[in-house]
Amino acid sequence: MTQSHLVRGVDHAAFPTFAPKETIHFYRDVLGFPVVHATCALGWGPARHPDFIHFFFDIGQGDRLAFFYYFGVEPYRDDNIPELIHRARHLAIHVGTEEDLMEYRRRLDASNWPCELQVRHETVESIYVHDPNGYLIEFARPLRAITPEDDVDANLSVEALLAVADEPAPTFARFLELKAELIAERFAGEPAGVTLV
Template sequence: MTSTTGDAPLEHRVRGVDHAAFPTFDPRATITFYRDVLGFPVVHATCALGWGAADHPDFIHFFFDIGNGDRLAFFYYFGVTPYRDADLPELMFRARHLAIHVDSEADLLEYKRRLDASQWPCELQVRHETVESIYVTDPNGYLMEIARPLRSITAEDDIDANLSVDALMDIAAGEEPTLQKFYARKAELIAERYAGEPTQPSFA
């Protein structure tokens, strides 16, 4: 399939939805609903100390498999509540985005080239744990991501993701969850899971 801009044909290189993302202010209920009630497996989770701007809150970004290679993702911002934070409207607006999948670095760079040659240039290019992404705000003000895989998701990624959401479930039940409390609880869960097992990595 091709599209055109003026007289120049443009090859259509996207391969559908990588993920759709939303904010959550109740991660325990969100995980219970999607993982435990609907049975959507947790397949990836990534954490960050802020993001971009110095005042951006720490967060965890976790993903559910919803079939056909598509994923549903949520951001949980530590210390942010929908009742007291002046930055909440912008956070919610930027967290809600659609990520489109492309297969290769060449495809990603082609879309970056097209954007940079337009009146909507690429705003950010970043490598996450398993994908490389570019971001742009469309003419309606919606954030859009185009992502290409850096590697395949493994069984170890699934284990890590589930340990992450279990740690999040535990600390979110207490007062004032923080990324530091999350990391500490996740370390405890890892130690419990592998207690008594060899500590040498399998590739050593």
């Protein structure tokens, strides 16, 4: 039986990073992939899930490469790392509409691999499932267009991450504090309601 597909290619592939400065330098500065989005997640996920920043590089044709940096997780010394690596690595497939997303949810729920999670992030709504090999697959549809303000926010988030990564014990609270300082510095003296581009 042949079924049509409604996907529009890769939305993003995602991996964890335990070396955020080097990762940003390699992809942004060496390869020239611009930072186009960042999600700052405080208290998101199941119990014991660390706070994180999820940042995205544009790799062309609407595709993105994304990384998770987990605050308070020490590489090679934290028992939580294998689970975080398993949860973070995934392929996100792009669909265009809510109807397309719900069609994939219907197909999954009618199969041996039902949808495990449906969530609305800042700019996308996603469903998640593990395939028969245990790989996490996400289907993502846009909730709104990405704006120049999102790019500004993403780059301020990455700059704050670069600064906090130099500290002996980076925390999400310190990351947010540094990001607020960068925003204040960048927009000091600007009238209220100014466009952030």
